[in-house]
Amino acid sequence: MSAETVETAETSATVETSSRPSTERLPMARAINAGLRRALATDDRVMLMGEDIGRLGGVFRVTDGLQAEFGTQRVVDSPLAESGILGTAIGLAMAGYRPVVEIQFDGFVFPAFDQITTQLAKLHYRSAGRLQVPVVIRIPYGGNIGAIEHHSESPEALFAHTAGLRIVTPATAADAYSMIQQSIASPDPVIFLEPKARYWDKGEVDLSGDGVDLGPDGWRSLHVARTVRTGTDLTIAAYGPTVATALAAAQVAEGEGHDVEVVDLRSVSPIDVDTLAESVGRTGRLVVVHEAPMFFGPGAEIAARVTERCFHQLEAPVLRVGGFHTPYPASSVEKEYLPSLDRILDAVDRSLAY
Amino acid sequence: MSSTETPVAPAGTTELSWPDPCEVAGTVRLVAPDGSRLPAQALELSGHGVYAAAAARTTPDQLRAMYRDMVLTRAFDREATSLQRQGELGLWPECRGQEAAQIGSAHALRPRDHVFPSYREHGVAHVRGLPLHELLHLFRGTEHGGWDPTAHGFHLYTLVIGSHTLHATGYGMGIQRDGDVGTGTDRDRAVVAYFGDGATAQGDVNEALVFAATTNAPVVFFCQNNHWAISAPTSVQTTVPLVERASGFGIPGVRVDGNDAVAVKAVTEAALERARAGGGPTFIEAVTYRMGAHTTSDDPTRYRERAEEEAWSRRDPIERLAALLRAEEHADADFFAAVEAESAELAAGVRTYCRSLTPPPAATIFDHVYASEHPLVAEESAWFAQYEASFDGAPAGGHA
Known part of the structure; x- marks a missing residue:
């Protein structure tokens, strides 16, 4: 299976965003989509950036429909430059925004490695707590999808070695829905690793959002096994x-x-x-x-x-x-x-x- | 190290061997090295009349303020260099020779604008109202930062070359989203990113130019071409004048005599006004010269000719502005003496402040790693406190 076939493996479930209690059986990719949509709808400072995430909806369609709903200033099709995406996200975070950036595949994060480990991870420390840079980096990671090279890697240890970053990864659709929202609410930078081979695994998700605690206890619970x-x-x-x-x-x-x-x-x-x-x-x-x-x-x-x-x-x-x-x-x-x-x-x- | 070696100039070296790059057509120069203003007619012909007009509006008060800031910056810079030589600072990057580029551009800023410096913009820091001694924390090793970036619209120094130009661009994209561009009111803001000729080779700087151009972000890219990236001359970074790079990104480029504070201010003002109005980014190449070493750890005698330094010393930016002030009778001997006295006072204060900076308590190593609580940091911090406490009551150098 090539990268092209991955891209065409589109999911088509429609997600309700109303606040009525509703549990749906969704693939993980759609659960992340619903979580992103809710974050965009509830906080004007949240914005998405990445390659092909707007009109196309991302190569995995995780951001499908979000640019049409929230506009090109909040769901931004970035130039094809990962360091640029991360670096400008840092600047936007310093200006008060909460950028959620997508790195298209695990193996493509390394052009941004310097911005992530040298700048993003250290700015709170270097500024003695005067600056917060709550950037979320979404990375589809892992193998088992029959892809060509650079599309199946698991680089988490390279980031875990750097103080200042938080790294989380959901295993279910329900966790994906809540954890992406809690990551966006976190005052620290978060690397949100999405197990791309599980994008189409379905699970029950409560889309009311009622079960998602976005307060300090919420993002603390991100790190509870x-x-x-x-x-x-x-x-x-x-x-x-x-x-x-x-x-x-x-x-x-x-x-x-x-x-x-x-x-x-x-x-x-x-x-x-x-x-x-x-x-x-x-x-x-x-x-x-x-x-x-x-x-x-x-x-x-x-x-x-x-x-x-x-x-x-x-x-x-x-x-x-x-x-x-x-x-x-x-x-x-x-x-x-x-x-x-x-x-x-x-x-x-x-x-x-x- | 060969700091004791005597540099040998090539036989027959004269000033002509080091032609003034700011005499190249297209470079904005309003005040000649001798302090005389260039004729308005000539500037009109070269298309720089708009800058000459802006410079004509610069008041004697503003000219004197720029001169004072340049002299204070140089005095501070000299004092910090001495402090490093005496072991009080770990390192110091001198800005000597670049005062006009820094002070002139900083005088074009408004309070709500935001600056992303590299690590040599001491003059810009001063104009932004940052007490200069606060720059010493970083170089004395008592803090990584040392000042509040939001208090003066002056970000922390960034040592990784060019990384901050992307932060500046992102910050500018934030200003756009705030609606603080193109309102025609005091609300409008812009960003300046300072970097050098070496940084133009970095991927991040090129990506910043791409992002700023395609988003029309209100960013002024202020490149101080000081001719040397440590030991590498500009020819190692580029085969064309740096200003020519801009057009490839779709960004207007302006080349200015970086030792002419009046021209630098006029050019930067125009670029900032354009950015605040929603006109998008501008690239400014300010041609200047790093008179000192890259840092106090560097030894320029290994890679450049003393004759080159001598040629540039005859283009000194402070002497040029002083000559202008004298020629136009904007300043008398009392003024110059007062600035001199003030700079001596500043240097003495800096020295006292520097020596008062003591290492923070070791436990602060664990502060601010995260903005929220973190179990691993808490665990290591607690262990460290216990370890430290184990020495309480023990004889010096031993464990309890």
Whole structure:
């Protein structure tokens, strides 16, 4: 599957934006769209910027219809220059706006890497708190869509190493709807990673917005992990695209007599170590799953922190399932690179056998 | 380091070897290096009559104020350089020689305009009302910033070359959205981004020009071509006069004698008025010269001729304005003496202030990483406090 076929995989669900309580079954891409629409409608300072996000609605159609509704000054088709998009977003944030920028694909964020890590992440610190730059950076990330190179990467560790940024990633449509709004409400810069392989996975979403707390408790809750399956024998920590795979693995493990708990981290920076430590304190075993390369990846940080907290409760070393120390491979072999159900079960077996 | 090496000028070097680049046709110059105004008729013919007319409206008070600001800036700059040499500052980037470009352009600003400087715009900071000594925090290592960017419409210094030109453009896009452009009232605002000849090679500066042009943002791109990006001459960055770059972006470009404060003010005023009125961005190339080293860590004797520096010292911007003030009898000996006395007083105050700056408490390392609470920062901050407290009551140098 080429990038072109990705672009034509358009979703067509229509989203109501009225405030009446309504739960709909939506793909994640439409849930993000609904969240963006609500943010644009409730706060005049919110604006969207990015390549092809206006008339086209984005290559994944996540911003479909928003320019028609809110105009070209609030949903801006940017020049094709990622550093320029981020740099001008920083200036707009300093002028009081809340820019939400889209980077078209994970592999295209690097021209903006300097603006993100050197400028955006540090301005609050450098100004001794006098400047806030609440920019949200939406990045479709991860593989498993059969794309050509630079379209399937997971760069979260590169950003997590930089203080001043918050990094979150939803695994469900409902979380995508609420978390994008809470990210926009956050006074800090947020990198909002969208698991593009899950864009078309559907879930129930309460579009009334009533359940979305946009106050300080709301954006604090952005970084709270959620236990999506309880178990007693072993904990799997996953986030974004790998949560569904981890749940499927837990299901299979159950058939083999193993009771596996699954924690959806939801946030890569900060990491909710409390929830993980509580879980591992009960199960004694932890497998961390992500698509990003394992070497210096989030799993390494999680393993170190959980080991510090749960050294005496651990029955086995913390194991990781993730990408290899290779560039992201060609799509015809990407399934061997990605943390598949089988590779997760292999790690579960190794941990239990330890 | 070869700071003790004696620079050797090429045999036969004369002033003619370093022709004045501001004598090139098309460069706006209103006051010659000897302090005489260029004839109005000649300026009319070269298409610069509009600037001459604007300069004619510059009052003697304004001319004296510019002169005073230039002298104070140089005195401050000299003092900061000395402070670095004496170990009181970690680093200092001198602005000597660029006073007319900075003071002249800053005098064109209105209070509601916003400035995004690089790291050498000490003169602009001064005109914006920022007490000059506040610039020292950054270079003494007691703070990364040191001043409130909103209080004086003067952003923090940006050390990564050219990054801030995008922030300036984004800020200008914000001004547009606020409706503060083209109203014809005092509400109208604009942005100035200061950068150098080296920065024009950066991608960010080129992207800023693209964004500003296509959005018609109210931004004045003020390029101080001081001829040297550390050791690299402008020819390393460009094969055409920098001002010619502008037209490729669809932005009007103006080349001005950057050592002529009167011309710089006139050119910048016109560009700012155009931006505030909704006319969009302008690119100004102010041709000047970095008389000092890039910073106090640099050694220009390794890469440039002393004869070049001597040629430029004969085009000194402060002497030029002083000559104009004398020739037109706008200032007498008492005025010059008073400014001199004031600059000595400023330098002494700067010295005292600098030495009073002490390191902040170590625990402040953890302040302002995020605008809202963050569990990891809280955890590390708490650990650090506990670690520090473990020394309480212990003999010096030992753990409790």
